Amino acid sequence: MLPKFDPTNPKVCMSLFEDVTSNAKQIQDSVLEAILSRNAQTEYLRGYLNGQLDKQSFKKNVPVVTYEDYRSYIDRIANGESSDLICDRPISVLLVSSGTSGGVPKLIPLTTEDLEQRILFASLYRPLLSKHVEGLSQGKSLLFYFMTRETETASGLMVRTMITCFLKSVNPTNSFLWDQTQISPHQISSCADTTQSMYCQLLCGLLQRENVARIGAPFASTLLKVIKFLEDHWNELCSNIRTGRVSDWITDAQCVSGICKFLTAPNPELASLIELECSKTSWEGIVKRLWPNAKCIESIVTGSMAQYIPMLEFYGGGLPLISSFYGSSECFIGINVDPLCKPCDVSYTIIPNMAYFEFLEVVKDQAGHDPVEKPVVVDLVDVKIGHDYEPVLTTFSGLYRYRLGDVLRVSGFYNKTPQFHFVGRQKVVLSIDMDKTYEEDLLKAVTNAKLLLEPHDLMLVDFTSRVDSCSFPGHYVLYWELGSKVKDKKLEPDQEVMEECCFTVEESLDSVYRKGRKNDKNIGPLEIKVVRSGAFEELMNLAVSRGSSVSQYKTPRSVTSEEALKILEATVVSKFVSRKTPSWELHEMYSSR
Structure with a gap:
């Protein structure tokens, strides 16, 4: 565990960070010893283990598991049995958990001690960010x-x-x-009312616009929802500022x-200034225009969040996008030590x-x-640069050799500690015949296709997918919500452009898929269904109604839920x-090199 330190002292934080990353092997051995002895x-x-607490016995006898393997123990604790x-x-x-990766939220055990560790973990990052981004200390977040x-x-155990x-x-x-x-x-x-909270947080931000040094949210998708909310409510916000009520x-x-402290x-005068900016034809650079002293936008933009980078860049007006750290409900894991790097180059230490x-x-x-039948499990310090791995966690809160489901690629080392690039989820999202399209594959294909929208002032707001197995042969269906870079412009996507987007997605998928598409024998032509504005917000509301959080929600890249599909199908406009x-022969030649 992290030793006790003063989180308000930047020098202490930086010194501790250098120390722990320089002694990764020793710390890892100590962490395992502490967890097992406890x-x-x-x-x-x-x-x-039957009393054998050495590292070798642990690796030999304790199985590598998924949440489903472990669920019965968590269910027993939830129903009142002892934590021990x-x-x-x-x-x-x-x-x-958000429930958007696997479709159903997971319940992850957490101790008070582990929560304190996560708060300390976040404290390590603050001085690192201030070191790279000049002027952050001159304002607030x-x-x-x-x-x-x-x-x-x-049994009365809280679920949060x-x-x-x-x-x-x-x-x-500690509120100071x-x-x-x-x-x-x-x-x-x-505030438990998300709509009222979002409105008042925006109102606070506008009233103190000159004092905002950075702006952000836990995930890029969350921040874009806030910007969309601002787009829908700026007239009302300005009215509040103008009247003082x-x-x-x-x-x-x-x-x-809370708001009465500022309003x-x-x-x-302030209301008119905000109206002037928000009423312009384009909202390009609106974040920088409304908050002129902001130095950066801070949100997770790796993995499935990478799809939102173009939109954040459009609204951000040149502000750097900073992806701070990598974590999950199961564990906080890594920190981005080069916060000003390009989003595509982010690695976590x-x-x-x-x-x-x-x-x-x-x-x-x-x-x-297809993954090999007997994958190798290695320790933290034994990973190899350029190789892909799925993290397996053993935590102080009672998870043992737990597969996280993410795919990380080793990009280098900081001191003695490896750095990882987040690739995506280790999950097949689409499959019809012999094809297996992983989340990483789908994200790359959609990224290539949406470039065709840019010359037409269109943006891909969000997307998901499914397999239509009712048709013969079955085919991939993508649901796209589009937005315009020009305010109030009617969304009428050109048929030729959208058909080319369909083809570009297919061309970007692997040779197994493309071979299955040959002559439409095994896989039918890919289909894009454009949904009306707000469709993905309805999808989020469904997840929130089932226990997810606006702060943590991530759009699932494939949907199987009947309720979710009904929402999407009801909103299709074209x-x-x-x-x-x-083609597939040419790609096959390239992929074999």
């Missing part, structure tokens, strides 16, 4: 966080998202740090109390104190798909099909 008598470990089934410390909360309504298990845990960790004894760094009062960010529909006591008098890390090598066959058959 939890040796838990039912889970006792069943595999898996952990020697009390499980204080069950974290609910407009970072959009949203509380999610918590639930209880049958990680963001909610973080917001609830702020209390009167929040007030020193954040534009919006904690009471507004911790918040809208009557803001009734939450926390929001009213103290009419400010027609593992913090070896956070868990015991192993890595399952991801090797694909020559056709580019359909396009690939009119050409992709």
